[in-house]
Amino acid sequence: MKIVMKIVVIGGSGLIGSKLVTKLREHGHDPVAASPNSSVNTITGEGLAEALNGASVVVDVSNSPSWEDAAVLNFFETSSRNLLAYEAAAGVGHHVALSVVGTERLLESGYFRAKIAQENLIKGSSIPYSIVRATQFFEFVKGIADFSTVDNKVRLPHALIQPMAADDVASALGRIATGAPVNGTVEIGGPEKFRLDEPVRRGLATRNDPREVVADPQARYYGAALSENTLVPGDGAQVGETRFEDWLSQPATIAAGVGSGKP
Ligand SMILES: NC(=O)c1ccc[n+]([C@@H]2O[C@H](COP(=O)([O-])OP(=O)(O)OC[C@H]3O[C@@H](n4cnc5c(N)ncnc54)[C@H](OP(=O)(O)O)[C@@H]3O)[C@@H](O)[C@H]2O)c1
Numbered sequence: 001m002k003i004v005m006k007i008v009v010i011g012g013s014g015l016i017g018s019k020l021v022t023k024l025r026e027h028g029h030d031p032v033a034a035s036p037n038s039s040v041n042t043i044t045g046e047g048l049a050e051a052l053n054g055a056s057v058v059v060d061v062s063n064s065p066s067w068e069d070a071a072v073l074n075f076f077e078t079s080s081r082n083l084l085a086y087e088a089a090a091g092v093g094h095h096v097a098l099s100v101v102g103t104e105r106l107l108e109s110g111y112f113r114a115k116i117a118q119e120n121l122i123k124g125s126s127i128p129y130s131i132v133r134a135t136q137f138f139e140f141v142k143g144i145a146d147f148s149t150v151d152n153k154v155r156l157p158h159a160l161i162q163p164m165a166a167d168d169v170a171s172a173l174g175r176i177a178t179g180a181p182v183n184g185t186v187e188i189g190g191p192e193k194f195r196l197d198e199p200v201r202r203g204l205a206t207r208n209d210p211r212e213v214v215a216d217p218q219a220r221y222y223g224a225a226l227s228e229n230t231l232v233p234g235d236g237a238q239v240g241e242t243r244f245e246d247w248l249s250q251p252a253t254i255a256a257g258v259g260s261g262k263p
Helices: 015-026 048-052 071-088 112-122 137-146 167-177 197-206 243-250 251-255
Strands: 006-009 030-034 056-062 092-098 130-134 153-156 184-189 212-215
Touching: 006 015, 015 030, 015 112, 015 197, 030 048, 030 153, 048 071, 048 153, 056 167, 071 092, 071 112, 092 112, 092 167, 112 130, 112 137, 130 167, 167 184, 197 212, 197 243
Parallel strands: 006 030, 006 056, 056 092, 092 130, 130 184, 153 212
Antiparallel strands: none
């Protein structure tokens, strides 16, 4: 007999969170989308005890509203501390968090220092956990372009990237959240490698965005210098099935404007 689990998705209104909630429900589980939108706030603690009551698993796919160095660090530290404390009190048996492949190689960037702080709090807590590190989402190509635009030109390092569809991220998270905690890190990525400028150029062209995309050896990625494999997962990574070109031509992708550009 299948066990129905109450799974709280922190950031359940976001890109990944909303897809994850739908998938968990389709698989017969009892997901709860929790975020300020539904009066659950991991920074203030509002609504957290009620949301976690009776939950077996918490999946944290929240993101900071600000990516400014101090603000993003404060968000992931405060949010993770609060969440883990409330989970301990509620007897939650599995904490799953979404992080980014290569985080420890990107510490020149304030955003990734915040993600490492989040990971370290999870590793130091008493709650069994699974940290899922994903590569860049296809939906994020406009976000990368916007962050890397100088004088209307998108300047990107010529490093490798192995991006993946948000839908495949949500499927992997669903599998991991309903399995046993790994008490370690799982890497997930897309089926193909590109040079960083290639999918960004393709994505902007599909949006009819006129910005020129140039590979620039001096360019940084969110403030961090990249080497060839900084953003690429290791050999043991779980690989999603959706190919970038197929995703680009999906009606839903075109209707959504080829990614929101939101970080
Ligand atoms: N972008 C990438 O390529 C990439 C790659 C690998 C990993 N990741 C990671 O993926 C995660 C999710 O990204 P995403 O793009 O799905 O995020 P997103 O669409 O920006 O959604 C962010 C979510 O966080 C929630 N949130 C904000 N403040 C909160 C608070 N105080 N308490 C509870 N929830 C709060 C938001 O809720 P409201 O809607 O209610 O405000 C929203 O549901 C991030 O942690 C990111 O580091 C991203």
